[in-house]
Amino acid sequence: MDRRVVITGLGPVSSIGTGIAAFGASLRVGRSGISPVTSFDTTGFPYVMAGEVRDFVPGAVLRVLDPREWGRTSLFAAVAARLAVEDAGLDPATVPPERAGCVIGTTSGESRVLQGLTEQWVAEGMPALSPEDVRQCPPSRIAAAVSCELGFTGEAMTLSAACAASNYAIGYAYDLIASGETDYMVAGGADSTVRWAHAGFYRVGALAEHACAPFDRNRSGTLTGEGGSALLLETPETARARGARIHAEVLGYGLSCDAGHPVAPDPAGIADCMRRAHRNAGITPADVGYICAHGTGTPANDLAEVTAVREVFGASPPPMSSIKSMLGHTMGAASGFGAIAAVLVLTQGFLPPTINVTEPDPALVPVDPVPGRARPADVRVVQNNGFAFGGNNAITLFGRAT
């Protein structure tokens, strides 16, 4: 018999706010976190916008880690995790450490550290690589940073399924708790903006010049973003025992692989993933009141995603908006931010808007992208989509706490 799994803590570190209050307020007003890139020299790049986290001060939140010893992505994850346990009112020292762990998704790992190593290679040659940077480079350190910060000795896994990685992480954490293998898990994702990803998205024609406008008729692409997203998962019993507020319940998830094109999304694979998620959670499409879209803003993604939604949900799908319009594409952290948004939809009764939409694409009807402005809504189940390079699809489902 499965145990139920609930979410009691939310920890966003993003370009539209750090901490759940700031992040939630930004989602509600449709604030953009997009600004000109400052983390690398953009000379020669035709497009220069991204969703960098400009005000990231890890030392202000961390209590254990020394920020000098960890890469930017690990610090995003550790800060997000610390915020999540604070939001949950959980003192990590009070739980059995071997019954607590984390699983963190990432696309590019410690990409900022590797970028520095590449600069050293180009400038001075490989014999001059900084040993400290080499030490900080492995992405396994991202999960290690979270466990170290919180003192957990159970599972500490870094999962990489490119831009669906957070949903993979949430799914694995859910399974470990539901099956009784463990009791407390921090799940989410983290990534840092880097030059090569900016160049790569530009080169494959997937980068927008000014703004990310998913589901708009004139959408031109996505923008790279960064940050850390974390959720604290536990059982209703442990949450109630310490008098914690239960935000929402994890209902289940589904995974599939297109096994087709390395970059282009496939509606059939995405639809298959939705059906698997619904079956795993024991729900039907009619139960879903809102879809937090993958919604990258590229012409191909949004069309494939809507095609799959039409196939699974029929003629009247629920509203589906994209928070990437505000954050850009935060890669491994993206579906974790989607999960946090999903929880706010369930608890605060509003649908976050897809900003920058001036003319909804008529080719994407009947999907309602909640253009421009947030809207009140009474939603009981949210579907959170995450898709990725390599056809790695992952969808999580969340329900209102009962």
Add this chain to the structure above:
Amino acid sequence: MTPDRGAPPVVTGWSALSSLGTGADAFAAAVRAGRSGLVDVRGMFDGGELPRHTACAMPGFRARDHLGRKGTGYLDRSTALAVVAARLALADTDLELGDDNRRTTGVVLGTTAGSIRATSAYDRDTLTQDRPYLVDPMLFPTAVMNSAASRCAVWHRLHGVNATVAGGQLAGIDALRYGRTLMARGHADALLVGAVEEFSPHMAWGDERLYGSEPGRAPLGEGAVVLVAEDAERVRASGRSADAELPAVAFGRFAPPGGSPDPGKGLADCIDRALRQAGVHADEVRFVATGERGIPHLDAAEQAGVDAVLGPGTHRLRIKELVGECHAAAGMFQLAALLALHRNDPALDGRTSVVTSVSSGGAVGAAVLRGFSRTRRGHAG
């Protein structure tokens, strides 16, 4: 897919692709003979000086020799190693893939950080080309860590779960744990579970910069191991037999070796927990395949953990002496070494062994394996 199956998965076929040879039989022969894969690697990379002249590498490995020319031009080395190893593993199993079970068969692959060489070369182009955006669009997916796992799915048309675990030294343990959970929870009926690591100037210089003062350390290696993991009940019901059962895998994360909480004690707890879960007494353990690498302060934690539970007398199998330090693939090569010993030796049928891993960051893990020989199976590998 049936949710919540009880029995842990079994291995019905496997491959090892390394400096010791191509495929399970070549690997098994080298392990039995105690043959090292160390070769001269000077000239392996055009114009790139390496800190050492030798490594357990495969200078002659070309993807197209195994896969043909079509589609292999844009595979990075890690991805090519993984795709070839997956193909070898599928040739070694009697699992037959059709349109139906391809939907429920997936891939879980361990890595350090994908192909660091491919990612770094991609970034290098942003600095050295005439314009920073003049990167090769076709190579973009190779810069991302899930390239190897997703290409395995494309090549072998596997539509099930596709995941990459970035576990470094613990990637083998991580892949086994994640794969077991996915199968037990009904997300997959069968999985290719493996790990891959490539040799490159980047890995060689990184190793030199971190551990250059450790003369006794294992030389770097490269390669891939892929296991075909299936539901035990299903295999039994169809009258097939397995190369191995994987009754338990345990993990813990402590301080780096030398620190507190002590990873040596953590490893001891892990081994103990895994043995209890497997229903095995410590004195029944035949071999322990360790990840010892000739770096004393790291090996000390592993030795302490192993000695505490299994005693100093249990036979140690140190596969890095033959196949080199393969980082993310290390744990899977340790497991493959145990499979190699079982492959042609019915006298070992049903005996239990343990794989242990310790990372420089303090992650520890232990897997229990119960192996069987191929002679009891209908088809030879």
